[in-house]
Amino acid sequence: MKQYNSLRDVRTDLTNGEVTCRQLVEQYLRNINEKAELNAFLETFDEEALAQADAADRKLANGTAGKLAGMVIGIKDVLAYQGHRLQASSQILDGFKSLYTATAVQRLLAEDAVIIGRQNCDEFAMGASNENSSFGPVLNADDHSRVPGGSSGGSAVAVQADLCLASIGSDTGGSVRQPASFCGVVGFKPTYSRISRYGLIAYASSFDQIGIISKSVEDAALLLEVMAGPDAYDSTVSQRDVPAYSGLLATDTRYKIGYIRDCFESEGLDAEVKDSILSIKDMLREAGHTVEAVDFPYLDYIVPTYYILTTAEASSNLGRYDGVKYGYRTDNATDLSSMYKKTRAEGFGLEVQRRIMLGTFVLSADYYDAYYTKAQKVRRLIKEKTDELLQTYDFLILPTAPTTAFKLGENTANPLAMYLADIFTVQASLAGVPAISIPVGRDANGLSIGLQLMSRSFGEPALLAFSNYILDKITVEA
Amino acid sequence: MDTSIRDKYQAIIGLEVHAQLLTESKAYSSDSTEYGMLPNSNLSVITLAHPGTLPRVNKSVVEMALKMGLATNCDITRYNLYARKNYFYPDLPKGYQITQDKTPICTLGYINIKDAEGNDKRIGITRIHMEEDAGKSMHLPGETETLVDYNRAGVPLIEIVSEPDIRDSVEAYNYLMEIKRLVKYLDICDGNMEEGSLRCDANISVMLKDAPLWGTKVEVKNMNSFRNVQRAIEHEIERQIMVVENGGKVEGETRNFDANTGSTTAMRSKETLNDYRYFPEPDLPPLIIHQEWLDGIKAAMPSLPQELYKRFVEVYGLPEYDAAVLTDAKEIALYFEELCKHTTNYKAASNWMMGQVKSYLNELQLHIRDFPLQPEQIAGIIALVDENKVSHSVAAKQVFPYLLEHPELNAQQVAEQQNLLQQSDSGELTQIVQAVLQENPAKVEEYKAGKQSLVGMFMGEIMKKTKGKADPKVANQLLREGLNA
Numbered sequence: 011m012k013q014y015n016s017l018r019d020v021r022t023d024l025t026n027g028e029v030t031c032r033q034l035v036e037q038y039l040r041n042i043n044e045k046a047e048l049n050a051f052l053e054t055f056d057e058e059a060l061a062q063a064d065a066a067d068r069k070l071a072n073g074t075a076g077k078l079a080g081m082v083i084g085i086k087d088v089l090a091y092q093g094h095r096l097q098a099s100s101q102i103l104d105g106f107k108s109l110y111t112a113t114a115v116q117r118l119l120a121e122d123a124v125i126i127g128r129q130n131c132d133e134f135a136m137g138a139s140n141e142n143s144s145f146g147p148v149l150n151a152d153d154h155s156r157v158p159g160g161s162s163g164g165s166a167v168a169v170q171a172d173l174c175l176a177s178i179g180s181d182t183g184g185s186v187r188q189p190a191s192f193c194g195v196v197g198f199k200p201t202y203s204r205i206s207r208y209g210l211i212a213y214a215s216s217f218d219q220i221g222i223i224s225k226s227v228e229d230a231a232l233l234l235e236v237m238a239g240p241d242a243y244d245s246t247v248s249q250r251d252v253p254a255y256s257g258l259l260a261t262d263t264r265y266k267i268g269y270i271r272d273c274f275e276s277e278g279l280d281a282e283v284k285d286s287i288l289s290i291k292d293m294l295r296e297a298g299h300t301v302e303a304v305d306f307p308y309l310d311y312i313v314p315t316y317y318i319l320t321t322a323e324a325s326s327n328l329g330r331y332d333g334v335k336y337g338y339r340t341d342n343a344t345d346l347s348s349m350y351k352k353t354r355a356e357g358f359g360l361e362v363q364r365r366i367m368l369g370t371f372v373l374s375a376d377y378y379d380a381y382y383t384k385a386q387k388v389r390r391l392i393k394e395k396t397d398e399l400l401q402t403y404d405f406l407i408l409p410t411a412p413t414t415a416f417k418l419g420e421n422t423a424n425p426l427a428m429y430l431a432d433i434f435t436v437q438a439s440l441a442g443v444p445a446i447s448i449p450v451g452r453d454a455n456g457l458s459i460g461l462q463l464m465s466r467s468f469g470e471p472a473l474l475a476f477s478n479y480i481l482d483k484i485t486v487e488a
Numbered sequence: 489m490d491t492s493i494r495d496k497y498q499a500i501i502g503l504e505v506h507a508q509l510l511t512e513s514k515a516y517s518s519d520s521t522e523y524g525m526l527p528n529s530n531l532s533v534i535t536l537a538h539p540g541t542l543p544r545v546n547k548s549v550v551e552m553a554l555k556m557g558l559a560t561n562c563d564i565t566r567y568n569l570y571a572r573k574n575y576f577y578p579d580l581p582k583g584y585q586i587t588q589d590k591t592p593i594c595t596l597g598y599i600n601i602k603d604a605e606g607n608d609k610r611i612g613i614t615r616i617h618m619e620e621d622a623g624k625s626m627h628l629p630g631e632t633e634t635l636v637d638y639n640r641a642g643v644p645l646i647e648i649v650s651e652p653d654i655r656d657s658v659e660a661y662n663y664l665m666e667i668k669r670l671v672k673y674l675d676i677c678d679g680n681m682e683e684g685s686l687r688c689d690a691n692i693s694v695m696l697k698d699a700p701l702w703g704t705k706v707e708v709k710n711m712n713s714f715r716n717v718q719r720a721i722e723h724e725i726e727r728q729i730m731v732v733e734n735g736g737k738v739e740g741e742t743r744n745f746d747a748n749t750g751s752t753t754a755m756r757s758k759e760t761l762n763d764y765r766y767f768p769e770p771d772l773p774p775l776i777i778h779q780e781w782l783d784g785i786k787a788a789m790p791s792l793p794q795e796l797y798k799r800f801v802e803v804y805g806l807p808e809y810d811a812a813v814l815t816d817a818k819e820i821a822l823y824f825e826e827l828c829k830h831t832t833n834y835k836a837a838s839n840w841m842m843g844q845v846k847s848y849l850n851e852l853q854l855h856i857r858d859f860p861l862q863p864e865q866i867a868g869i870i871a872l873v874d875e876n877k878v879s880h881s882v883a884a885k886q887v888f889p890y891l892l893e894h895p896e897l898n899a900q901q902v903a904e905q906q907n908l909l910q911q912s913d914s915g916e917l918t919q920i921v922q923a924v925l926q927e928n929p930a931k932v933e934e935y936k937a938g939k940q941s942l943v944g945m946f947m948g949e950i951m952k953k954t955k956g957k958a959d960p961k962v963a964n965q966l967l968r969e970g971l972n973a
Contacts, residue, residue, distance in 0.1 A: 090540045103539065110533050112540060209540040215770035244542050245772050323770055326574050329583020330537040334636070346634075350576055373574070373765035382767060 013172050016226035020080040020175065024070055031063035031070070031080055035124055038082050042127065042173045049148045050164040050173055052087055054127035055094065062124040069122060076121035077236060081229075083118060084129045084174040086165045089220075090209035091115050091125060098211045099143040100133045102357030103337040112209020113244065114178065114220050114237040121236050126174050130164030133359045134328065135180055135213045137161045138188060138431045141422055142361045149418075150192060152457060156415040159189030165223050166193040176224040176233060182213050183316050184410070184435025186221030187447035191410035191460025194449040196477075198222045198230040201467045202442035203248040205234070206241035212327040214320035215246075217439045227448070227478040231255035234470065253471055261475040267294060268304035268403035273434060276309065280413040286451040286459045287409045293483065304399055304406070306437070308392050313429055315392065316436040318372050318385035325369025331357065364425065389440050396441035400466040405476060408434050410447035410460035438464045448477050450484055489726050493733060497694045499725045500702050501654035502614075503717075505667050506645050507677040508621060508685040509552045515620040515644035516543030516586055516772075523683075527626070527637035535642050537581035542771050545570075549644040550593070550775065552676040553618050554785050556646055557594030559670050559792055560613045565593050566777045570769035575762050578636050579623035587619035589766040593777075600794060601666050604658040611663050612651030619645050646676075652691065652702075657721040664688060664714055669793045673818045681713050688717050693738070694728040703728065704738045708752055711745045720745040724752050796821045804834035813842055819856040820846075823863060830867030833874055840866055844888055860895040868899030877909050882956060909957065917950075917958060921966045924949045935971055943967065 014020045014034075023029045039059070042051050059082075069075035085091060088098050090108040097103030111119070119125065132142040140148040140163025148163040150156040151171035158167045162179030166189035169177050179186045181199035190197020199221040210220055220237065222230045232255070239252040269291055274284055295301045333339035333353030340356050343349035358366070372381035399406060411431060421428045438445035444467070447460040461480070465473035514521055517534035534541045557564055571589035597613035623641035625634050648667060654660050668686060671677035678685050688711055693703035708724050711717045723745075728738050743752040793815045800811035800821075815821045820841065827837045845866070849856060869887055872878045877900075878887060890902050903909050924946055925932055935942045943964075950963050 088540075090538075096539060098539070106539070108540075109538060207540075208542050211539045212771075243544065245544050246542075246770075322767060326572050326584050326765070326767070329574060329576065330539075330581065332576060332578075332583060334578045335536055335581060336538070346578070370765065373767055375763050375765075378765075378767075 014175060014225075016224075016229050017078070017081050017175065017232060018226075018228060024080050031066040031082075031124065032060060034080065034082055035059050035063040035126060038126055038172075038174050041171070042168075045151070045171050045173065047149065047154070048151055048167050048171055048173075049130055049146055050167040050171065051084065051127045052099070052130050052145055052164070053095065055125060059124050059126045062119075062122075066122045066124065076123075077232065078118060078121040078123035081118075081123045081176060081233075082126050082174045083123050084127050084165060084168045084177045085115060085125060086131050086135075086162050086177065086179040087128045088131065088135055088180050088211040088213075089115055089178060090211075091128075094128065096128075096211070097337075098134045099131050099145055100331075100358065100362065101144045101338055102331045102354070104357070106337045108209075110209065113206040113241045115209060117237050118178070118233070123236075129162075129168055129177060129179075131179070132161035132163065132185075133362050134211065134324070135161040135182055135185055135218075136324070136361050136365055138184070138428055139416070139418075139421065140164065140189070141418065142359055144359055147418055150415045150457075152194065153415065153455070155417055156457070157192065157418055157420075159192035159411070159415065161185040161189075162197075162221070162223065163189050166190050166195055166197065169193070169195045169223050169225060176222065176229050178233070178237075179221050179223055180210055180213070181219050181221035181435075181439070182217045182320060183432050183439045186223055187435050187445060187460070187462060188411050188431065190223050191447045191449070191462075192415040192458060194452075194458030196222075196224050196227055196230055196449070197410075197447040197460070198224075198227075198234070198474075199438065199445050200234055200238065200470055201248070201444045202439075203246055204444070204468070204470070205237045206239075206244040206247045208241055208243035212323075214323040215327060216323060217316075217320055219439075227446075227474055227481060228256055228259060230446070231259060231470075231474045231478075234474075248468070250468060255471055255474055258471040259475045259478045261472070261479055263472075264298045264300070265404040265472075265476060266300045266302075266402070267291075268302055268399055268406045270306045270309070270406060270408050271303040272306055272309045273408040276412065276433065278412045278430060278433070279409065280453075282453040283409050283411075283413060283459050286453075287407070287461055290450055290461055290480065290484075291407065293487070294480070297483065302403070304403065306395065306399065308388070308395060309433070311388050312392060312436050312440060313433055315385045315388045316432065316440055317368070317429060318381050319389060319440075321365045321369030322373050322382050322385075323369065325366045325373060328358075328362070328366055333357070361425070392437065393441040396437060396443060396464070397466065400443065400464065400469075404465065404469075404472060406464045408462050408464075410434060410462040414453050414455070414457035414459060434462060438462075443467050444470050444473055446473060446477050448481055450480070489729065493729065494726070496696055497725075497729050497732075498697045498699075499655060499721075499728075500652045500693050500695070500705075501656075501660055501721060502652035502691045503650045503654065503660060503663060504689045504691070505648045505650075505664065506687040507556075507648065507667075507671050507679075509549055509644040509646060509676055510678065511546055511548045511552070511644055513546055514642035515546050515549050515618070517642055518544075519642065521643050525639055527635070527639060530639040535581065535638055537583070543586055543769075545772060545775065546644065549618055550777075551785055552644075552674070553593045553616060553646050554777070554782065555674045555676055555789065556648065556671065557597065557616055558786060558789055559674055560594070560597035560599050560616070560648070562594035562597030562613060562616060564777055564782060565591050565595060567591065568593055568775040568777065570772045570775070571766050572769050573619075574765045577622065578634065579625050579638075579641065581623065581638060581641055585620055585622070586769055586772070588617035592617035593775075599663070599666050599670070601659060601662040603662075604656055609653075609659065611653045611659070614649040614651050616646050616648050619647060621645050657718040657725070660690065660721050661714060661718045664717055666793075668714075669816070669818075673790060673792055675790070684712065687712075690717065690721055690724070692721060692724045692728070694725055694732065696732075703732070704740045706738060706740065707742045708745055709742060709755065712747070716745060716747050719747075719750050720752060723750055727752065790818070791821075791825075793818070793821070796825070800824075800838075804828060804838075806834060806838050810835075810838040810842065814838060817856070823856055823859070827863035827866055830864050831870050833870050836870045836873070837866070840870065844884055848892065860892055862895075865891055865895070865898055872899050872903055876959060876961075878903055879956075879960060907955075907957070917954075917963055917966055918970075920950055920953050920958070921963065921970050924953065924967075925970050932971065943971075946971075 165177030170193035340352035592615035594616035
């Protein structure tokens, strides 16, 4: 079967009778089996996916198919899907099955998408390499000795290796954008609150946002338009109307673009990545866009601020995994206190435990003001400065990650180095603005380089249109 | 305790009252709050804190909290943040309670109570905030494991924190009774301490009366009746005084009240207290109280006990005792209010309410809402008496009981149909009086010889002949005329 790069291509072949939804699902299931060593999927929903495909085929035949008929989607193991296991790649949720379906997933199904399976990720979405999964690491399909990025590593590799057409992940500090960058695919985090979080396992609630990994910007736009919008089950979701993003991708606007000077001068930035992104800057300038260097004075503060706030929220959000109501419970408890301690020590991996400890510390009465309160203030400064820049500039561009995919095990001994891999992605998360990573080149090792674009809150139509424009331009010029 | 010792000390008391709100659904989900269901039946994935679930605010919780704030003269916080209070306990499904920390919805109010001498006293309200209840751990006989019932988890509460303005157990009792009256008048809580819908913790310290600083405060929990709050405070004050008298230091700690022994025992010291790690709840947006919303709630506020009390005393001229009894329960007070629209004999109305009506309700254990008579019907009975158509005794013993059996009638109809209207027609009565005198010539002689007390016997005979319908005044007049003739 040929490789599809967008739902549009799939629909053309479906319409021409060259393929059926069932055949697509069968092929993707074969691919998943053949590339099982990538460890991208934790499980597949074969029978159910085939039944959904048959239903989509019937609806296509009688003209009642939804927008996503023919779209085969994998979901990160942080999204609730009724009757299916859900465990955030953690042993603490061993054996747990969700009793309900996440709002976003429900909306995909309502438009006749097929959900093919559950994807590996860093435990509780905490990580930048997918090495923190209790199911083992996911391998980068371009180089099996390298990581796919994280935390939505399985989701990125699934699209990279043609195991499904698109993946739904989550992005708290770059967890969709950074693996997309490492795997050469599109990774898109919408504005905070654009998509309901109901049914998304919480890591850091004021940052978490469902994101999309796809081969084309057009598919990302279409999936956003299906999943976004008000939801009675999420009090924080935006009440704004949802534009038909996928129909708004054409653009001939000459934009004003800022590139954050400090990012390009940062020590850890790989030279090839830097050159690649700078060449895009030049390409855009030549195409008639205004591209200017801008200063963002808080670069040194964004990673500490991000980790103080996200670990604080995580320490609370993960309190519910206590062995009392569901999931894993230790066999070695002697009393209530030992049940809590042993259950959580045995059920959570080391990185999750580290972040719970950090978060508990920064929220403790004696340190609250020094850490949590201060970080909240810095977050507001970062947001205000980012919003201010995005009033002057339509987009801010910067690398998605300072390097291309690194080796498995390269950073596992040094959590701080791992945290710094997030340096370019957490700004958009702290500010709540939408950001996207698109593949713009490869380094000497053939590893993918991602360009990140941020836009003002709810500026998705222009952000997606401009990303699409850049990808078209690169293809034409290549 | 010797009063000479006791009198050297002053107690300082503040109360924290939790009131379970009478909403139909839980504070942050649409799960039912119905009481008495089978364990773990009022549940959903939200109550059970399944992964990925989120809270939603129940608007009626906010409205009930606002009502209590208005009733206690509080300032209303317009920009409210919810907060998480983090701790581990099996009855707390999320690992945190959604509450309010830095921005309680109501602040700086007060209520008026009576002190131990019966004088008016104002007790400050520090804050009222909204939160959710936990589930219940159950230790069943023969069961080695602890079981948890989550029906109550997420049921809305308000916590009402008083200023440390309370000085003794009588004031504490009166404060708590006033809180109970208010929540019942507002229809936001059933006020039942025994069933736990109203709960009270007390912070108590003692100091020498001229001491510049307050003593160390001790928190007493687990007082599950109004009387027990009074008992626990009494005991705790004396315990602390004894500690100080014996040269010791009162420990800052939480103590448990044991209703069987009437004493308190240490539960945990303040040093080992949980650090609850409060922080703003990121899953709920700030709650903003708009003026229009608040105005609507103000407009719909019912009359409150102290307003009614004032009106009963000042407008209806009732004794304070009557006003206090009548305003104790909202429905009685409202019935009385209605009754006063149909009569101007307010004292008689009060007597009827506190007398016959209350006895009837008590005897049959009925609530006033199940009382078969309308206020107009009671007013009708009062009018019969006032117009001398029946005596009070006939009204109470015959008209009222008959009316209860035949609530479709009015008092006048009962008196007519039952032939109870008083005979004040002196012509007919004169004949009856004469007949009685003629039938008892010996007694008449005795009377004339000076035995004045025989008037009662003659009146009894007259009443017998008239079946009690003789207007006693007229009959008495005629009798004396006949005897003295």
